[in-house]
Amino acid sequence: MKFPFRLLCCAVVMLGAGCATQPHASQQNAASASAAAATQAPAPLLLISIDAYRADYYDRGLSPTLEMLAKTGVHADSMQPSFPSLTFPNHYTIVTGLRPDHNGIVNNTMFDAQLGKFSLGNRKAVADGRWWDEGTPIWVTADEHGLRTATMFWPGSGADIHGHYPDYWKPFDDHITADQRVDQVLAWLDLPQGQRPTFLTLYFDAVDHAGHKYGPHSPQVNEAIRHVDAALARLVQGLQQRHLFERMNIIVLADHGMASVPLANNVMMDKLIPLDHVRPVSFGIVAGFNPKPGYDFAAIERQLEQPQKHMRCWDKTRIPARFDYGHNARVPQLVCLADVGWRITTTDYAASHKGHISVGEHGYDNTDPRMQALFIAHGPAFRDGIRFHAFPNVDVYPLMTHLLDIPAAANDGSYQAVEGMLKPGMR
Known part of the structure; x- marks a missing residue:
């Protein structure tokens, strides 16, 4: 099924040879070796x-x-x-x-x-x-x-x-x-x-x-x-x-x-949950959090999986199937996705990065x-x-x-x- 590539290469080699003068025997051997290599090269x-x-x-x-x-x-x-x-x-x-x-x-x-x-x-x-x-x-x-x-x-x-x-x-x-x-x-x-x-x-x-x-x-x-x-x-x-x-x-x-993403379009995660009760993995458009020993992570999940303004959150086992995402061990236990035009951040980060926050972003719903x-x-x-x-x-x-x-x-x-x-x- 792949042979046309080789035929094309071979045709190029033969076309060039047809325009050349008659080579010596050593040149013929070299040309033959080159042609053989060309027939195998995509x-x-x-x-x-x-x-x-x-x-x-x-x-x-x-x-x-x-x-x-x-x-x-x-x-x-x-x-x-x-x-x-x-x-x-x-x-x-x-x-x-x-x-x-x-x-x-x-x-x-x-x-x-x-x-x-x-x-x-x-x-x-x-x-x-x-x-x-x-x-x-x-x-x-x-x-x-x-x-x-x-x-x-x-x-x-x-x-x-x-x-x-x-x-x-x-x-x-x-x-x-x-x-x-x-x-x-x-x-x-x-x-x-x-x-x-x-x-x-x-x-x-x-x-x-x-x-x-x-x-x-x-x-x-x-x-x-x-x-x-x-x-x-x-x-x-x-x-x-x-x-x-x-x-x-x-x-x-x-x-x-x-x-x-307008500068004012921020979901402040620290205003929704106590961040010292989780292990944050990422913020931005796709935010992720893992459990922290000694705290009720299930309660935090229940809270965030309720309808939220400008983002959706799921336990990794409940991420919609259309995303093909959530089975890998590196996916955090809780994943939050910002609505297009919004970012997920914290009050401290937004305050300390004034003038350095992206007004264009990606990472959103891939559809x-x-x-x-x-x-x-x-x-x-x-x-x-x-x-x-x-x-x-x-x-x-x-x-x-x-x-x-x-x-x-x-x-x-x-x-x-x-x-x-x-x-x-x-x-």
């Missing part, structure tokens, strides 16, 4: 994340490079994030095909009885593969099947997961500019054939930062959209100069969207239109200029393993749900 795949690029940002007309990719490729109406619609859980979902409850990255901030605390700023925890080993990211499987991989930032890529790192990777550094990130990807593609990666990732965070600081409808978000699109134009130009643009598959997506994410794909495997239906982000993983001609690990996605975006001969 087209390179580049996975690009524009963090928090909400699906409808595309309609603002500020992304000419994305528009070009969409007009000559596939543009989905939207891609639905997994719950919670947060950065680390969804980036790991995309590369494992497992929802956060199954991949173990259940929040940006977590507690594990054996491992302790995890947060985005905790570099030691982020680099500890034990946090990530409930899933198998695609770069691990690719490595196991002889493909080289490279990640220009991706959650989990700086950890030893099941004994593997990407062949090339960079520790996250938000001081590295968008253009520098692009140039690093191009430099990896300039490596000799035996060292060159077949699967690569590229990550941009400017749109997310602007959305948090200024809100999704701000001029600053529009400027960030333009900035990232310019970096994508630099990438496309670099690929064209290397004669790679039409030979590699490119997927551009986002992890989630963004919603406006909300403001949480929906971008998806565009372009390359030799994808159909030309089609609009595709919305789909959940777990389906990206089996699509990518198909493109790389490697077996998929157990996952929650469906290749059949997205194979329609591929050309018939590539399915």
